[in-house]
């Protein structure tokens with residue numbers, strides 16, 4: 001294959017409960033990056049899935065009176081359906097109960113045990129069921145998990161450990177030498193200062209107090225700790241197996257980008273690279289750490305009743321509006337927030353009044369003044385320099401997308417649309433249309449606007465795919481490609497445009513909030 005490959009993954013959410021919009025943000029973000037890379041002609045492999053094992057799932061299944069296998073399979077289906085509803089174009093959906101995955105986890109465990117990278121010892125400490133994490137005495141202030149603040153359980157038992165000391169120096173060196181291994185970079189410092197520099201403890205990777213997990217086949221009283229099991233998904237999703245080579249694995253590993261939330265970075269930046277070193281496999285090229293989406297300013301939680309789900313949102317807003325909203329709402333450096341009021345405001349301000357209004361008014365004028373076909377016009381640079389501004393916006397957009405700052409990339413699209421709206425207001429094509437002598441100026445302005453709209457729709461494609469397609473059709477074009485944005489003027493004159501439609505109608509905020517309120521109560 002001649003095109004460059006790009007292997008991108010999401011974390012695999014626990015199949016314990018239906019994922020909320022925060023978990024769903026991650027797949028939307030990853031999907032937008034994957035689509036962007038495809039448009040840059042990368043041969044993309046995009047994997048996601050569900051983390052089906054662990055004590056929490058076993059307990060929830062018991063409460064529901066079903067087997068953990070049935071319980072987790074049902075939730076995995078729900079996860080998959082939400083991912084599909086959100087128009088996420090993944091290639092592989094892996095489940096940690098998949099036979100190939102289970103077999104590979106067992107093989108890997110045995111191999112590392114035989115190599116001396118895993119040993120059996122005694123474990124004494126604290127365990128947080130919710131986070132499936134072990135903590136030491138010093139880490140649990142007043143019996144609470146340092147991660148989620150829930151109560152932890154005292155645990156003492158024989159267990160298997162990952163012997164990390166042999167690999168710590170290499171990992172420190174790797175992080176120091178690869179400045180973009182973890183982005184945003186301040187997270188690399190956090191990993192270094194909070195975990196690596198103080199020294200790592202050997203990592204407990206087995207449990208015996210419950211059974212819903214991958215059995216350690218040579219010691220079947222134990223199951224593999226859920227995090228070790230889950231991390232291995234990144235290679236088994238490509239068909240990795242120690243016995244049989246997988247073409248897909250050879251083609252796509254190492255991962256180009258693991259997308260993870262900030263709370264699970266330490267597993268991805270420490271444990272996962274160490275496991276890969278132990279296996280003699282190359283490390284992922286980059287880990288993108290995203291922030292959290294909060295409801296207003298608080299953490300979404302079942303107990304406070306402020307959990308927002310993507311499928312519920314889709315009753316009130318289009319899928320593309322949800323995608324657009326969450327990607328815009330989440331900056332790279334701090335948490336983002338979601339509220340129904342701000343979704344409505346984004347729909348009205350950015351989609352209806354800015355992008356939608358621009359497309360509708362320009363297409364209406366082309367319909368009215370140019371017989372519904374793209375007018376013929378050479379690009380002449382005038383005081384507005386729409387061509388230069390559009391090319392500049394595309395360049396900045398690409399820089400933002402390459403740096404995975406999607407919120408900023410969206411701002412570039414919105415700025416361009418705003419500029420074009422201003423261009424319409426100031427050049428007043430409707431006034432020019434009254435004067436036969438201004439025909440060439442009118443054609444030039446409408447051509448520039450239609451061409452800028454083509455750029456806007458192409459840039460919007462990774463973020464809001466169906467909407468972008470509709471906008472592109474409005475200006476009579478069909479195919480998206482970044483190559484076609486190398487110069488301004490690609491739109492074919494003489495091509496009939498689609499009859500202008502309202503792409504986004506304005507939402508009546510109080511009516512919509514009432515509908516949502518009635519649904520939620």
Ligand code: MSP
Pocket residue numbers: 010011012013014021022023025026051230231232233259260261262263264291292293294300
């Ligand atoms: N199963 C593990 C991941 C294993 S990957 C080898 C897990 N699952 S999770 O369901 O708890 O979280 C899945 C992802 O959702 C994580 O990246 C987590 O950071 C992310 N989020 C959880 N709550 C979130 C928000 N409120 N906002 C954004 N992302 C959030 O951890």
